[in-house]
């Protein structure tokens with residue numbers, strides 16, 4: 001592979017190195033994938049105002065998320081099956097995030113367990129919670145995250161039932177992979193992945209195996225989710241979750257202002273505007289388009305983050321200029337991980353940092369804290385619905 005200069009290079013390399021069923025798992029959206037695609041294209045439509053002849057020396061990207069110092073307003077999103085993109089993937093990604101000074105969020109559906117990751121890093125990470133029907137297990141997960149020193153709990157609100165991703169069904173996604181002739185043929189070309197996987201003992205859902213009652217068949221994610229995830233989860237549950245956790249709580253998956261208000265009323269310290277990377281409700285708008293309405297509703301009361309479709313530092317800058325306090329990346333770091341392991345995640349973060357830094361300067365700013373709507377071309381960025389109505393009526 002020639003020099004890696006962008007996230008797309010990492011994606012291409014990951015596609016060559018990661019078994020097809022796991023690469024496809026990450027790189028897909030629900031149903032027609034229209035929302036998955038929209039997340040990225042909506043970012044591209046937002047244009048910067050190029051400024052010149054301003055002193056660009058001595059720039060600053062440092063910021064704060066949930067009271068925690070971050071070297072740039074970027075965090076690693078929770079992603080399921082990360083340890084199937086590369087052996088021990090969650091440990092490697094958490095280490096790379098720690099070195100880069102950005103938060104790492106461990107998914108409930110991870111391969112490495114909470115305790116595995118806690119042992120591998122020296123600073124607290126964040127833990128993402130899925131709520132299962134087995135409430136004792138959920139309570140146990142919250143307690144395990146607390147015992148591991150996690151500094152924030154992220155409750156995912158938009159996945160009580162799983163959106164259908166066609167490729168997972170067609171590939172017969174299982175963890176670990178079932179050794180069918182097609183899988184064996186694919187694995188034969190992914191020798192790096194196989195060697196690393198042969199050397200680790202972490203090959204199933206580390207947080208779940210051996211903890212959930214009646215979870216005999218963890219392998220088929222869609223069947224397992226359907227039988228274990230609690231479809232009755234509601235705002236009332238946030239109160240007991242928050243009380244049990246007794247620490248900073250982020251609610252992820254909020255797209256509408258009324259849900260953002262309910263999240264904050266229920267005790268959220270931050271919300272993530274997210275459509276789950278286009279993996280749930282196909283036909284939902286791009287998450288960056290939903291950001292302004294959510295900011296208008298709760299931006300003065302809570303921190304508002306966004307994820308979905310971020311592929312560059314320019315996208316991070318666009319989101320921050322629109323008012324996001326932090327930006328979560330999922331697929332970009334998974335591509336890095338699948339391509340080059342820990343080094344690939346570090347490379348992903350370096351690429352994004354460098355792009356963010358240079359773009360900030362070319363917009364005429366030296367401090368990310370000063371990035372706001374003034375660096376964006378009027379008419380090219382999404383506005384809150386209320387403002388849009390004003391515009392239409394003038």
Ligand code: GLV
Pocket residue numbers: 079080109159276279
């Ligand atoms: C889980 O978070 C998934 O999107 O598959």
